[in-house]
Amino acid sequence: MSNQSTSYYVNRRQQNWSRNQNTTRYVSAIKLGPVAHTVLVALMIIVLGLIYVTQATRTTGYDYEMQKIDSQIADYDQQKSELEIENTRLTALETVKNSSVAKEMTASADTQYVQQ
Amino acid sequence: MKPSVLRQGSRSRILAAVILGIAAIFVIRLFYLQIIQHGYYVDLASAEQMTRERIPAKRGEIYAMSGDSPVKMVLNETVYTVFVDPSVITEPKKVIDVMKQVAGGNVRDDFEDSVNAKELRYRVIANKVTRLQADKIKDAGLKGIGFQAVSQRVYPEESLASQVLGFVDTEGEGKYGLEGFENDALKGIDGRLETVTDVSDIPLTIGDRNVREAAQDGKNIVMSLDRNVQSHTEQALADGLKRTGATAGSVLVMNPNNGQVLAMANLPTYNPGKYFEVQDAAAFNNGTISAPYEPGSDVKTFTMATGIDKNVVRPSDTYYNTDSIKIDDRTIGNATKGHTGNITFQTALTFSLNTGFVTVAQRLGDGQNITKGARDIMYEYFHDRFRLGQLTGVELSNEAKGILISPDEEDGNAVRYSNMSFGQGLDATMIQVGGGFSAMINGGNYYKPTILAGEMIDGAFKKNADVQPVQSGVVTASTSSQMRDMMQTARAVSFGRTDKKGYNIGGKTGTSQVIKNGQYSDTETIGTYLGYGGAETPEYVIMVSVSGDNKQLQGARDALPIFTDISNWMLDYLKIQPKG
Secondary structure, three states: OOOOOOOOOOOOOHHHHHHHOOOOOOOOOOOOOOOHHHHHHHHHHHHHHHHHHHHHHHHHHHHHHHHHHHHHHHHHHHHHHHHHHHHHOOOOOOHHHHHHHHHHHOOOOOOOOOOO | OOHHHHHOOOHHHHHHHHHHHHHHHHHHHHHHHHHOOOOHHHHHHHHHEEEEEOOOOOOOOEEEEOOOOOEEEEEEEEEEEEEEEEOOOOOHHHHHHHHHHHHOEEEEOOHHHHOOOOOOOEEEEEEOOOOHHHHHHHOOOOEEEEEEEEHHHHHHOOOOOHHHHHHEEEOOOOOOHHHHHHHHHHHHHEEEEEEEEEOOEEEEOOOOEEEEEEOOOOOEEEEEEEHHHHHHHHHHHHHHHHHHHOOEEEEEEEOOOOOOOOEEEEOOOOOHHHHOOOOOHHOOHHHHOOOOOHHHHHHHHHHHHHHOOOOOOOOEEEEEEEEEEEEEEEEEEOOOOOOOOEEEEEHHHHHHOOHHHHHHHHHOOOOOOOHHHHHHHHHHHHHHHOOOOOOOOOOOOOOOOOOOOOOOOOOOOOHHHHHHHHOOOOEEEEHHHHHHHHHHHOOOOOOOOEEEEEEEEEEEEEEEEOOOOEEEEOOOOHHHHHHHHHHHHHHHHHHHHHOOOOOEEEEEEEEEEEEEOOOOEEEEEEEEEOOOOOEEOEEEEEEEEEEOOEEEOOOHHHHHHHHHHHHHHHHHHOOOOOOO
């Protein structure tokens, strides 16, 4: 049977208390009554509420920003779509056939193939 | 001892009781409103705060091929309908002036009356106003004028391939052609937006009941139809009609090696962007798929292929031609007379002699009669193998089935089948004939005719997987080869000089009598030509049909030159090198 040494964890605060037996704890002389407590709790609730309202309003602000960007995207999409249509109209066979460049072209000759 | 204020009967006690009673009423009322009526008021609030909108799906675009690249044939455009609320308009004259100046071509005839009709609240004054025009009108800062965005289809190629494309009606539904057949796929699925909005209808993300389902846009379809082939085919058909005096015509061009349609031309035609101006709805029909007719002598190739495949005839075999042949109580004659005596079946095909193909039908039986066995064989080949009288399943609206009478039916007698051997007594569409003919000349593989090549996904062309034949062994490779030779010889004898040298071009003329009031008309015929072209192997099949009221049109004189025009052009376009 082998011997195993066991180590115990002793936290530092406990060690300190043990070393400084004369340490005293400070106790405030200010006493808060029940009314003051209630007022403080109410104030905390109000502050938290304000923080919540501020955050909620901030997200709404983002909504307006998003709406503006969405609207811009829609506008650009529409402009892109219009340009595509214009491009397709300009490259349509009928348009090309009737173009001044096409009218000045000569008819193509038969294709000739070279035998190797 | 109780404090004096709470002594029984004191005024304070009564006041406390009253306050308590009122508070109780409040509590009960609030309980009623907030608990019992909760759902009702939530609904009321939702109706007030929530906006429900449909997010429209974008209709899919349609592409055609231009060589190897897809090009747009059908797109979407947002235009605006302009409306006014005359009771709000403060400067009617300015509204009229601005509308005339900016959108003069789009205003309604009575728009000035509408602007001045103070007793009305909503009047449309202009349609299809572009975004640029709408912006200019908005910039004028007019009161009482509004805009409604509307999506419309744009067909930049105008009437090109109109019967293949179809159109979209005012309800947004596709009609005819690909727009009709693939309407559900093209439409997509609308999305939905339910959200809390502010007074300006701007969606807000507050709350947990917002719903946003994105729209699923429609599929962008790429057709196998080639824009350049289509354009040349339509031009060749138009030239042909002008030359012959025919008033209607159709041409089908397809790839016999995969069933893909390269062109479908029909005249008269229309512009799908202005479909509402069409007077005769017949212009919407695609004649190559919707108009079954008696194919006439083109079918002789099917009869000959059946005979060769069943080893009852060879092209060099002979029969004795007297220019007429008797089947039961009917005598069938040749349209072309004089090639009498012992002649080959090649000669019968070259000069389109009816007697030759009735003889083939007889040889499928006992040699003298078109027996039930012969009719069963013909029906098997025509219907089950070449698929005449069956829907091909091509992805276009209004495909017609045609009629092929079975030998098991009372009308499926020897006389009917003798007529069928040279193309009468059955109704088939051009796409059926083209599909069956492709199988006959490509070595015996039947491919389903298709107009689809693939789809565009995120701007990239995704081709459909390589198609496999629906049926192999329709005829043997040997039969296929002999039929190609026969048709090449038939064409070379009379019409070969117009073809480019070094290619294998073959075909068969057809002249079909039109049935009017249940009887064959003597004054009206349809001219057709069915053929193929290529070098070592067939690369394209072309079928031409021309017709006109009280016009006697012939396959050789009227339809064949259109075939030749397209065929010679195809050889260059497909860059097919001549043999050897």
